[in-house]
Amino acid sequence: MAERTEISFAGRLASSAIAACVAEISTLPLDTAKVRLQLQKKASSGDAMSTSRYRGMLGTVITILSEEGLVALWKGLVPGLHRQCIFGGLRIGLYEPVKAFYVGDSFVGDIPLFKKILAGLTTGALGITIANPTDLVKVRLQVEGKLPPGVPRRYLGALDAYVKIIKQEGLGALWTGVGPNIVRNAIVNAAELASYDQIKQMILRIPGFSDDIFTHLLAGLAAGFFAVCVGSPVDVVYFSILLVFRLIDVVFTVKYGMIVKSRMMGDPSYKNTLDCFIKTLKNEVIYKSFLCFLLSNVLSTGPLAFYKGFIPNFARLGSWNVIMFLTLEQVITTWW
Secondary structure, three states, X not given: OOOOOOOOHHHHHHHHHHHHHHHHHHHHHHHHHHHHHHHHHHHHHOOOOOOOOOOHHHHHHHHHHHHHOHHHHHOOHHHHHHHHHHHHHHHHHOHXXXXXXXXXXOOOOOOOHHHHHHHHHHHHHHHHHHHHHHHHHHHHHHHHOOOOOOOOOOOOOHHHHHHHHHHHHOHHHHHOOHHHHHHHHHHHHHHHHHHHHHHHHHHHOOOOOOOOHHHHHHHHHHHHHHHXXXXXXXXXXXXXXXXXXXXXXXXXXXXXXXXXXXXXXXXXXXXXXXXXXXXHHHHHHHHHHHHHHHHHHHHXXXXXXXXXXXXXXXXXXXXXHHHHHHHHHHHHHHHO
């Protein structure tokens, strides 16, 4: 990361938000393609007769472009920029201050890698906790882009989505999935920022290298690579959790309502209906379904099951990191 002790706190946040927004605008088509592919995979898993409309990251981009037009590739741009202004500004802008806090004012020398990782985990968790509503709205608008022509849209835009979600589902609905989101984004953020910081530091020790665009490019590519290496297994677990909770929603209504009733009538160890419900889900649905899902993937394809789609993920996240870090360094150098 660029070292500029004279940068104000507000300037650091602004620089980070600008860099994150530039990267978001540049790579949103790849993110839109990723969401469409994930939705297609989820739909095909429940329908053996379904045909694949999208094939690969590039093929998906071309299909969207030909069928829906150029604008469809940037569906969800407004909430995406909202997200990056808040999440990107906080997670990146707070990294240096938090890192300095962890080492202390009297520290002299190279900051240990684990302190950099800790700073990345902290700012990632804090940033997504505040920015989770923007993440939710962005994904919902991207999902709406998949609806066939003639099907009415729920939301007219980002602002309309925020208003309708609050009115129809309550304010708390904007933080749906915040727990898994915190875990995922904290880990990926630490992988990105700590690896960029560490690798840039190592490159600058090599004779002939200086703090220039080429160094930033190399460090940014490395940061994207490490983010995908660390984030891919996290994503597998994250989406496994989402699938399990969708399974619970169906299974409970069909089966577990009767189980809870019968257990409540015949077992005094349950305090009340809610206690019985939670213990039943914990013991029989979440644990078994989640472990079975992960074990079936790992046993069938080995540890590489955690790295399915590595290349398209790297194309998206690698390019995002390169653009973001290059922009960040240039903004800091030029404006501050």
